[in-house]
Amino acid sequence: MKSPIYILGTGLSHNGSAILLKDGRVCAGIEKERLSRIKHDGGNDTLAVQYCLDAEGITLKDLALVVQCANLDIPDRNYFKGKRLFAAAPELKVITISHHLAHAYSAVGTSPFTECAVMVIDGCGSQLEHFLELHPEQKKYIPQNLQDDIHMQCEKDSFYHFDGQQLIPLVKDFSRMATSKSNIFSPPTTLHSIGGFYATISNYIFGDLDDVGKLMGLAPFGTSGVFDFKAFEFQSGNVLVNEDWKSQLTNPSHGYDYFKTHFDYYANVARWAQEQVEQAVITCITNRLEQFPHDNLCYSGGVALNAVANAKLQDSNTVKNIYFEPAAADNGLALGCAFYGWLEYLKMPKVAHDGSTCFGKHYTNEAIDAAFAKAENQKYTPTKYNSDEALMDYCAAQLVQGKTIGWFQSGCEFGPRSLGRRSILAHPGIENMKDHINRDIKFREDFRPFAPAVLKDKVDEYFVTGRNSPYMILVDQTRPEYREALQNVTHKDGSARVQTVEASWNPKFAGLLTEFYRQSGIAVLLNTSLNKRGMPIVETPEEAIQLFEITALDILVIENYVLEK
Incomplete structure (x- = not known):
């Protein structure tokens, strides 16, 4: 009897995770935070990898391949914020892919489409230097002015075509990283990302960059039109965050009691920010599809978790069919790594996904x-x-x-x-x-x-x-x-x-x-x-x-x- 082909995908960013494929289908998967009990936990992947191996009853020797991805790093196979399991298996093949490529493969691997366009929008992906080191053949897709820029540049949105086997980049947009950490409007993301903007407003209202889901829940309590300034502008089809609005927001929250006292104000800010994001997402995706039309679209990256913007995108009829990746944020990177290994590295045919997102082990x-x-x-x-x-x-x-x-x-x-x-x-x-x-x-x-x-x-x-x-x-x-x-x-x-x-x-x-x-x-x-x-x-x-x-x-x-x- 032929032995199954196991591929392990592992995401080492925040919201770390591991996924195990068996002959092209997910057989186990877990987010690290579920095991460490620390919200948004990432870094070293030992807990999540061991969970997947144990759930399937296999060892490292049974793996054909490991594919990994981080954010601002190219991780060492043996050590990453601590010793990794792969250090004990030097013969095991471990490869690394870029951040947005992992997001994109997480979507196509679980989507119902055999061919589609893919949009990735988030706060910050791989830095350009690492992207070109990992994928030197894709240098031709990067504008020369970006390659010549001496500042640190990172992915902010990417657009691909999936031909049923591999992803072909069509538009890769990079942006400089924010540098000043003392400014409330300078989060650790790219300067011009939609995801970075939304995280900034989350920080302004709640004092936490990771409360973007809470921000979406607050927005309906606000009133449209209270603020008339724009957060984004579009130049040559690229999304840019302008600076003007920052001088208009001068009352960051000072804790929950302060937030409650000024609830209407913060609700109005949340409503404004939500509407800015909706417009930016639809405009960006519309632009890409006008350049490269397709009836099917996969959408991933952290911004793709914005359920309100997603509904408005669907209602806009920008594209006929949309698949929204359920684990669109960095928890889905491991999923994309695993599918990259199956589809792109091993050149195996795509296996239809059953639609489930339930990859955890059963308790007897x-x-x-x-x-x-x-x-x-x-x-x-x-x-x-x-x-x-x-x-x-x-x-x-x-x-x-x-x-x-x-x-x-x-x-x-x-x-x-x-x-x-x-x-x-x-x-x-x-x-x-x-x-x-x-x-x-x-x-x-x-x-x-x-x-x-x-x-x-x-x-x-x-x-x-x-x-x-x-x-x-x-x-x-x-x-x-x-x-x-x-x-x-x-x-x-x-x-x-x-x-x-x-x-x-x-x-x-x-x-x-x-x-x-x-x-x-x-x-x-x-x-x-x-x-x-x-x-x-x-x-x-x-x-x-x-x-x-x-x-x-x-x-x-x-x-x-x-x-x-």
Whole structure:
């Protein structure tokens, strides 16, 4: 019997991760933060790589190839912020690719397209010097004035054509890095990136560059048109961040109490910034497609997580078909590395992806029993349901009554969204449920929204556009007649970041939604990640039990085991 071909992809940027392909299909994958329990953790990849090997039951000797990617580094194969596993396997082939190329391959490898255009937009990719060292054959795609610039230049957006086997660069845009770290408007990104701009506004409002998701949630509370200055300009088809707006923003937040006192002001800034990003994304992608038309587009990079901009891009009809990569930020680099190894390096044919983002390992009943057997957990007496039908009936009935459920099932999701494997679930329409979860379970700001998970064949009934949105990466508008019934998952402006649930790769979650619909008449559940503020999404049964202990969750379901308070 022919041995399988294993390729390991590893991302060493912030939001580090590892992915294992078996004969061109993902068989295991994890983000480092889920294991180290440190948000946005990156650098050394030992934890994530070992997890993938253990999940598949293989060793380094079984790997055909390792493909790696960082951000501002070309990592050493043996040492990167500590000793790496590959140091013990000198015969193992380890290659490095550039940052945007990894983003792009993460999209084409998981997309439904055999041929497409690919857009990558983020805050900062590989520096030009490293890009040319890794891909000297692509020097012809870089304008001479960029090659002659003595300043540090890094990728900010890239546009490719995928011919079914390899990516061909069409437009590569680089920008100088910001230099002054003392200025609040100079984050560690390129000067002229859309992602860098959004991170800058996040820092201005929240004092944190990584709160861009929170910024998108704040924007609906603001009013359009309060500020009339522009953040971006376009020269020869390239996006540039102008400087004028910086002198207009003179009141950075000084902590959460200050933020609350000046809430309307910061909401207006967030609204302005969100609208600037939407316009910049659509203009940039439209420009590229006008130069190189194609019916299919893959979109990746950190900016591609902006669900509001994504929906507006889709509604603009700029392109016929768009695939938004679910792990579009740096957590998806490992995915792209692995697919580069399969498609480009080994020249193997693309294998159709099943649409799932759930790459984590499964925890056996023995592992769950061991978690309950720990001394600190023996105060709980779990109930085990012998059939999925009985479990669904019980859980749906509890949700109807207003109970909150921690829902832990099968292998975890890869990417920033919980999609029914590591979720907190609740009724979408019971009054004050949103506030209760934000305050007593998530321990986060009260303006933060929650997403509706809806059965795929019912999405048209509840939401205006009725988009297919399996990865919670697009917004829609809740139909007016359902806004009260869906009050906990409908945002200030009537929008909702929808997740459409299908049984093909999410069978247990689809089953629960179906039973909740039968009992309540509503085919929608509130779905948010199984964690609290500042904590990575739980990975293990032990972590789920600990979260249950320290929050106001009413019920915890781990596979077919149920805990109640």
